[in-house]
Amino acid sequence: MPETVISARNLDLTFETNDGPVHALKDITLDIAEGEFISLIGPSGCGKTTLLRVIADLEKPTGGTMSVNGMTPGQARLARAYGYVFQQAALLPWRTIEKNVGLPLEVMGLDAATRKSRIASNLELVNLAGFEKKFPWQLSGGMQQRASIARALAVEPAMLLMDEPFGALDEIVRDHLNEQLLKLWAKTKKTVVFVTHSIPEAVFLSTRIVVMSPRPGRIHEIIECDLGADRSLDIRETPEFLKIAHQVREGLKAGHSYDE
Amino acid sequence: MSERGFIQDRLVPVGSILMVILVIWYIAAYAMNAPFQRDFDRRTDVTRTGTEFLLATMSQPKPTMPAPHQVAENLWKNTLTVKPWSKRSLVYHSWITLSATLLGFAMGTALGVAIAIGIVHIPALDRSLLPWIITSQTIPILAVAPMIIVLLSAIGVTGLLPKALISTYLSFFPVAVGMVKGLRSPDILHLDLMRTYSATKLQLLWKLRIPASVPFFFTSMKVAIAASLIGAIVGELPTGAVAGIGSKLLAGSYYSQTIDIFAALIAGSIVAIMLVSFVDILGRFVNARMGAKQS
Ligand SMILES: Nc1ncnc2c1ncn2[C@@H]1O[C@H](COP(=O)(O)OP(=O)(O)OP(=O)(O)O)[C@@H](O)[C@H]1O
Ligand SMILES: [Mg+2]
Numbered sequence: 001m002p003e004t005v006i007s008a009r010n011l012d013l014t015f016e017t018n019d020g021p022v023h024a025l026k027d028i029t030l031d032i033a034e035g036e037f038i039s040l041i042g043p044s045g046c047g048k049t050t051l052l053r054v055i056a057d058l059e060k061p062t063g064g065t066m067s068v069n070g071m072t073p074g075q076a077r078l079a080r081a082y083g084y085v086f087q088q089a090a091l092l093p094w095r096t097i098e099k100n101v102g103l104p105l106e107v108m109g110l111d112a113a114t115r116k117s118r119i120a121s122n123l124e125l126v127n128l129a130g131f132e133k134k135f136p137w138q139l140s141g142g143m144q145q146r147a148s149i150a151r152a153l154a155v156e157p158a159m160l161l162m163d164e165p166f167g168a169l170d171e172i173v174r175d176h177l178n179e180q181l182l183k184l185w186a187k188t189k190k191t192v193v194f195v196t197h198s199i200p201e202a203v204f205l206s207t208r209i210v211v212m213s214p215r216p217g218r219i220h221e222i223i224e225c226d227l228g229a230d231r232s233l234d235i236r237e238t239p240e241f242l243k244i245a246h247q248v249r250e251g252l253k254a255g256h257s258y259d260e
Numbered sequence: 261m262s263e264r265g266f267i268q269d270r271l272v273p274v275g276s277i278l279m280v281i282l283v284i285w286y287i288a289a290y291a292m293n294a295p296f297q298r299d300f301d302r303r304t305d306v307t308r309t310g311t312e313f314l315l316a317t318m319s320q321p322k323p324t325m326p327a328p329h330q331v332a333e334n335l336w337k338n339t340l341t342v343k344p345w346s347k348r349s350l351v352y353h354s355w356i357t358l359s360a361t362l363l364g365f366a367m368g369t370a371l372g373v374a375i376a377i378g379i380v381h382i383p384a385l386d387r388s389l390l391p392w393i394i395t396s397q398t399i400p401i402l403a404v405a406p407m408i409i410v411l412l413s414a415i416g417v418t419g420l421l422p423k424a425l426i427s428t429y430l431s432f433f434p435v436a437v438g439m440v441k442g443l444r445s446p447d448i449l450h451l452d453l454m455r456t457y458s459a460t461k462l463q464l465l466w467k468l469r470i471p472a473s474v475p476f477f478f479t480s481m482k483v484a485i486a487a488s489l490i491g492a493i494v495g496e497l498p499t500g501a502v503a504g505i506g507s508k509l510l511a512g513s514y515y516s517q518t519i520d521i522f523a524a525l526i527a528g529s530i531v532a533i534m535l536v537s538f539v540d541i542l543g544r545f546v547n548a549r550m551g552a553k554q555s
Binding site: 056057058077078080082083084086088090092093094095096103104106107108135136137155 | 449450452453454455456457458459463467468471472474550551552
């Protein structure tokens, strides 16, 4: 039995805003085992980003407990337990692409040779070889997002937290990166927590899909989804795939409140 | 910018304004010098035609308001026909003032940056220091300058440093204010990013806050270097300094050498334009190196 690496117990988070409190997370209890690929799916505003940010110690829960690798999220962050891919690329405009990918490596204090080889291999992985010396504004939005994925991978974390990393990409690139990510995951056995709006993407990638519902953000349903280790994109035509996709869709519908 | 673009975009508008200024200046020179000339002519019993009278108002040795060509002639004589290191040369006096300006500017910039870094990192400083800094700038420099000069000369510090300190006093403020804004300019997203890397405060400063503040830095330095020049000139007034643009202004007013005063003023303006342009060009160069989109 693989070890539990992320464990949320009755997690609550309420933002105090000028228009009163916003209940972003309510009673979230979730265990994620080492090597799992978990997708968080749900309508906009249901707290997917917030949950990911709590794991990353970017947000403090107002109730319940969260533990990462048996530590508090803060300790895990200091131990560099995860790599985080934001919804936006968040590249530093004054750094070239290679310098952007190298940023976390500089912060970690790695030597120049290690940095160089990690930058090269990860830019290769996201098909950005040849763009090392470009500045972010010289790249399309999709390329920028790929650079930000390369930046998170370069840290070589045991855990990847990804917030809609492929949301802004076109279908073809998205398919390609889904395959790459799956290969990477199968090879390295990283734990991945992946936020998405796309049902096929979630079903294709995940071992479990967490369906969330809004106001307040909570877990509606958790769907098991293991389609075998070496699946290819063709699997999306198979009945098993479509069955799970249907299940997720039904879950999303049931969890969605239309009374607004 | 193409050559034609430069002529149309810059030379024509700037040139037109210059023409307007010159015309107004000549009219003002005539208007202000005419009463004296009329008086003088009456006393010396000279009768002139209109044109002769007009020309006379433009060629008085100590006019109330010197005409542009008189100032130009004085500038020409005192920059190009004398050795640059001679006491009569405006280049020499400009250099004296410039060296105090640059020293004061360097100290002011360093002080401003240090204060800004302190304010951004230590909340107590943010609340306690900023009001004092703002108050310091409300005290008129003309009141402070003699105090600084006299106090320093009492403890034996004279020459370049007291003038430079007045420049520092005037120039640290825009840099401090601009840099506080610049160091706080990174978006939340980038701060979150650095947090996921568990970057130290020093890394955050060095890799995010300082690079993000560079455009603010150059904008505030443009203001600061012009203020430094004013500080250095003001610093030359109460000392009865023997050299520098300020001393030329002072000497000119003692002996009613209005042409000298104007020439010194123009020399000061030229130095100011050169300094500000230099900071501007340096800023453009650095911004381009940092990947800013060329506009
Ligand atoms: N810093 C904040 N302050 C106040 N309210 C916030 C803050 N961050 C998020 N919220 C609120 O919390 C709720 C959940 O937001 P969150 O960003 O987690 O949603 P999401 O599921 O990621 O949505 P999307 O799919 O659009 O990215 C929303 O109602 C949002 O308005
Ligand atoms: Mg989100």
